[in-house]
Amino acid sequence: MPPPTRRAECLAFDRDDPLAPLREAFVLPEGVIYLDGNSLGPLPRITGERLRDAVERQWGRDLIASWNSAGWIDLPRRVAATLAPLIGADADEVLVVDTTSVNLFKLLAAAVAMRPQRRVILSERDNFPTDLYIAQGLNRWLGGRLELRLVAREAIADALDEDVAVAMLTQVDYRDGSCLDLADITARAHRVGALTIWDLAHSAGALPVDLDAARADFAVGCGYKYLNGGPGATAFLYVARRHHDAATQPLSGWLGHAAPFDFVPEYRPAPGIGRFQCSSPPILSTIATEAGIETLRQADTLGGMAALRAKSLALTDLFIARVETLCAGLGLRLVTPREHARRGSQVSFAMDDGLQAYAVVQALIARGVIGDFRAPDILRFGFAPAYLRAVDAWDAAEHLAQVLRGGEWNTPRFLQRKAVT
Numbered sequence: 414m415p416p417p418t419r420r421a422e423c424l425a426f427d428r429d430d431p432l433a434p435l436r437e438a439f440v441l442p443e444g445v446i447y448l449d450g451n452s453l454g455p456l457p458r459i460t461g462e463r464l465r466d467a468v469e470r471q472w473g474r475d476l477i478a479s480w481n482s483a484g485w486i487d488l489p490r491r492v493a494a495t496l497a498p499l500i501g502a503d504a505d506e507v508l509v510v511d512t513t514s515v516n517l518f519k520l521l522a523a524a525v526a527m528r529p530q531r532r533v534i535l536s537e538r539d540n541f542p543t544d545l546y547i548a549q550g551l552n553r554w555l556g557g558r559l560e561l562r563l564v565a566r567e568a569i570a571d572a573l574d575e576d577v578a579v580a581m582l583t584q585v586d587y588r589d590g591s592c593l594d595l596a597d598i599t600a601r602a603h604r605v606g607a608l609t610i611w612d613l614a615h616s617a618g619a620l621p622v623d624l625d626a627a628r629a630d631f632a633v634g635c636g637y638k639y640l641n642g643g644p645g646a647t648a649f650l651y652v653a654r655r656h657h658d659a660a661t662q663p664l665s666g667w668l669g670h671a672a673p674f675d676f677v678p679e680y681r682p683a684p685g686i687g688r689f690q691c692s693s694p695p696i697l698s699t700i701a702t703e704a705g706i707e708t709l710r711q712a713d714t715l716g717g718m719a720a721l722r723a724k725s726l727a728l729t730d731l732f733i734a735r736v737e738t739l740c741a742g743l744g745l746r747l748v749t750p751r752e753h754a755r756r757g758s759q760v761s762f763a764m765d766d767g768l769q770a771y772a773v774v775q776a777l778i779a780r781g782v783i784g785d786f787r788a789p790d791i792l793r794f795g796f797a798p799a800y801l802r803a804v805d806a807w808d809a810a811e812h813l814a815q816v817l818r819g820g821e822w823n824t825p826r827f828l829q830r831k832a833v834t
């Protein structure tokens with residue numbers, strides 16, 4: 414179906430949207446169009462009460478007994494079980510622990526050790542920097558014996574050869590929103606004997622992912638973006654069951670031990686996914702992550718990930734069409750793929766003048782349309798289908814056109830770069 418060409422059609426779309434009730438599960442400030450849920454998801458309604466209970470009853474009253482009575486000790490696995498269906502995994506292949514970067518370090522070290530004859534970590538030059546920094550840090554720690562081979566996104570398939578130990582790739586690019594074919598690249602990696610680590614930071618909760626069907630090896634992802642787990646939320650990791658015995662990771666903390674409460678001096682890795690845990694889980698953060706994932710799982714009865722994906726594509730199609738109609742000749746260049754299969758859940762435009770791109774985003778934020786700027790020249794708009802409406806995409810495009818046409822961005826207040834963009 415072509416995107417709406419009148420605002421009334423957007424209102425009709427929203428009225429008929431099977432996912433419409435899900436919007437009520439989030440706290441969305443009046444007058445704000447929130448297009449930054451790919452950076453920090455909004456607050457789910459149930460989260461405040463869950464945290465209050467965890468603080469006041471579980472911690473405040475029941476104290477240390479809550480490790481058993483409130484199931485704190487099992488929390489990383491319990492939340493993993495809630496998340497697993499969203500990424501096509503079995504519950505015992507996932508843990509909700511640590512942060513994306515830390516999980517990546519653990520899995521990258523595990524993967525490299527599983528291919529001792531090979532030297533190359535293959536990744537993308539434009540990958541999210543923390544992924545590259547973690548690979549660089551690991552390599553330094555290993556005495557520089559590895560090679561970090563960085564290629565353009567289009568060149569990944571050709572760069573896979575028998576020197577590659579592991580391909581460390583981000584499925585949806587944070588800048589341009591392009592989406593890689595996870596199953597195809599995984600199969601190509603396996604053909605040359607390489608392992609894969611997928612970063613699902615911009616995929617989990619935004620589009621259907623089927624790690625098991627793709628025979629993916631490892632994956633990590635973020636709790637505070639489309640999973641709405643709150644600032645600095647606990648992240649997740651995935652290890653395919655067939656690797657559970659062979660894979661070991663260097664952060665061999667006590668809670669990854671086979672019997673942590675035996676308190677023996679020798680480390681012995683827990684069987685299964687448990688060895689990928691390091692420390693006592695951050696309970697408050699993980700409870701908020703659980704609330705975020707549970708909130709998203711309310712979509713299960715409303716069409717599930719398939720419905721979320723269909724709506725995400727409808728909203729991004731609509732936004733692209735409206736911006737191209739209203740902003741023609743105003744300096745925006747679409748960098749997000751038009752082809753659905755190659756698009757994540759965001760729309761990005763580049764501008765020749767990076768400072769202008771930054772200021773345009775600031776002017777939009779001042780109007781209550783919250784997107785973000787990504788250096789050097791990208792305006793980025795995330796379309797989380799769980800709570801956004803067609804009318805939001807319509808109105809956001811209208812605001813963008815007004816900011817550009819009136820030169821509203823061109824004022825010192827908007828041209829001054831803040832620490833967090």
Ligand SMILES: *Cc1c(COP(=O)(O)O)cnc(C)c1O
Pocket residue numbers: 512513514515541543544583587612614615635648
């Ligand atoms: C957001 C994001 C991260 C976040 O890493 P943290 O360790 O949680 O700060 C990692 N990788 C990608 C691709 C991301 O988009």
